[in-house]
Amino acid sequence: MTVRLYDTRSQALRELDPVVPGRVGIYVCGPTVQSSPHIGHLRSALSYDVMRRWLAHSGLAVTLIRNVTDIDDKILDAAPKAGSEWWAHAYRVELEFAAAYRALGIQEPTYEPRATGHIGEMIALIGRLVEAGHAYPAEDGSGDVWFDVASWPDYGVLTRQTGDDFVAGDGEGRAKRSPRDFALWKGRKAEEPESASWPSPWGAGRPGWHIECSAMAERYLGSEFDVHGGGLDLRFPHHENELAQSTSAGSPFARLWVHNGLVTVAGQKMSKSLGNSVFAADLLGAARPVVVRYALEAAHYRSDLDHSAGSLVEAEEAVARIERFVERAVDAGAPPAPAIVPPAFAAAMDDDLGVPQALAVLHDTIRRGNQAIDAGELQAAGEALGAVRAMVGVLGIDPADPAWSAGVQDDGSREALGALVERLIEERQEARRARDFAAADRVRDELAAAGIALTDTGDGTRWSIDGR
C-alpha cells in the first residue's frame, strides 16, 4: 500500500517514494514566533501531525523536523512594543506555541530546530552559494548578501512565477542587481540590537528569512529528503527561494512539496486590520481540545477551512457521538477485538490524506457498531469498537487518549461529585420504581440545571457533565 500526496511543483498526485526505503523525512515550516498562535497555525501543524501519524501507522519510520524562526524583522519589531528583549519575546511566544500544540495532542516533532541555533550552517551555505556564483555581497558596504536570481535559470519552477511579471521583493532600492534578488544575509543596522547580530565573512549581521530552512533541512534530513510542507501562503516567495538556494548549492532538496490550505473566519480572510483573528486561546476556551482538533481536521488539508462559531458546536456533537459509541460498546460487554483500520479508511488516507472520507468511514463504522449493539451481536460490536479505536488513534481524536486529561488537575472533586450524583440517581430510580415520575423528573431537572445530564440505558442510568 502506498501513500500518494499532492505535489505543488508537479501539480499532481505523486507517490511517496522515500529516499531511504522504510524511512521518511519531512520538513515543515513552523512559526515565526512573533505573536500568539492562531487557528491557522494550529491547522497547519495538525495537517502534518495527521500525515506523520498515518505514515507511521503505515510502517514508515518518520523523521519530522519543524523549525522555529526565532530571529526575524517582525520579532525585532514586536519585541520593543511588548517591552522585551527580542530573544525573550521570541522565547515566550515559542512557549505559547508549544502549549497550544500540546493541548491539541499534536505529537512532538522528532526535532524542533531554532534558526538562532544554526547560524553557522547558514553562513556555510551562503558561502557555498557565493563561491558557486549564485550569490554576491552587496557593494554598498551594507554587509548584505543577495541571492542572484539571474544566475539560476530554474528560479520559479515551484510556483511558475517565471519572467518578470511579479513585483520586486524586499529590500527595494538596496544595492542588489535585480529586484527579484532576495537577501541571504542582512548586515546589521546601527539601530538594531547588537544581540541580534552574528559575525560572518561579510560582516556582522543576521540571516535572511529563507536561508534557515535550507540550512536546517539539510542538516537534519540530508541534501535530499521526502516531503517539505507548509502553508499555502509560503509557496512564494519563501519556498521558491528555499528551492533555489538549496538546488543551486547542489542539493536535490525536497522530493515532494505539500501545502496546506488556509483558514478563513466566517468567510473572510483572517487579518489584523479586520480584527477577526481567532487565537488558539480563543478556541481552547470555547471547546474541549479534542473538539477543536476535530473541527480543524474536518476539511481536507488542502481546502480552505472556514471557521465559524457553529463549526465547534458541530464538532462537539460528532466527537460526542464517537465517545458515546465507545462507552456504549464497552458497557454492552463487547469482547475485545484487534484495533484494525478498515480498508476503506486506509484507502482514503493513502489518497492524499483524505480525512473527510476517512471520517465518513469512521461514522459508518460507528453506525454499524450501534446496530450490532442494538441487535445484541457483541462480536460484531467488538470488531467495530476495535476499528473505531484504530481510526480515532490515527486521527488523534481518541477520546480515551490520556493527552486530553494531561493538563487537567484532578484533586478528587470529580469522584466526590460522582458520589453525590450517584445518590441522586438512586433517589430518582426509587421514585421511578414507585411510578412517582414528578419526583423523578424533579431530580433530573435539578441535575440538568447544574449542568449534569442523565441518560437511562438498558442497564442503569449514566451521567455526564455538559455531554462529556
Added chain:
RNA sequence: GGUGGGGUGGCCGAGAGGCGAGGCAACGGCCUGCAAAGCCGUGUACGCGGGUUCGAAUCCCGUCCCCACCUCCA
C-alpha cells in the same frame, strides 16, 4: 497584470461520466413513564448559458462571481 485554487442540499463538507460520501440541523417512526441516546425513514444539491454523450455535479465552449499568492503571514 502574472500564478494558483474555488463556486455542491438549511449549514459544514467529500466526490469528479452511470448506484444521492459523511456529519450537523429539521421532520416522521421504533424504543422510552417522559426524555436522552441508539436505530429506521424523509432531501428532486451541484454558480449561469450552451454543447458532447444512451447518460454530466463530473468532459468541452462561453459567461458571472469568489479566494489565495506575487509585500510579512500557517
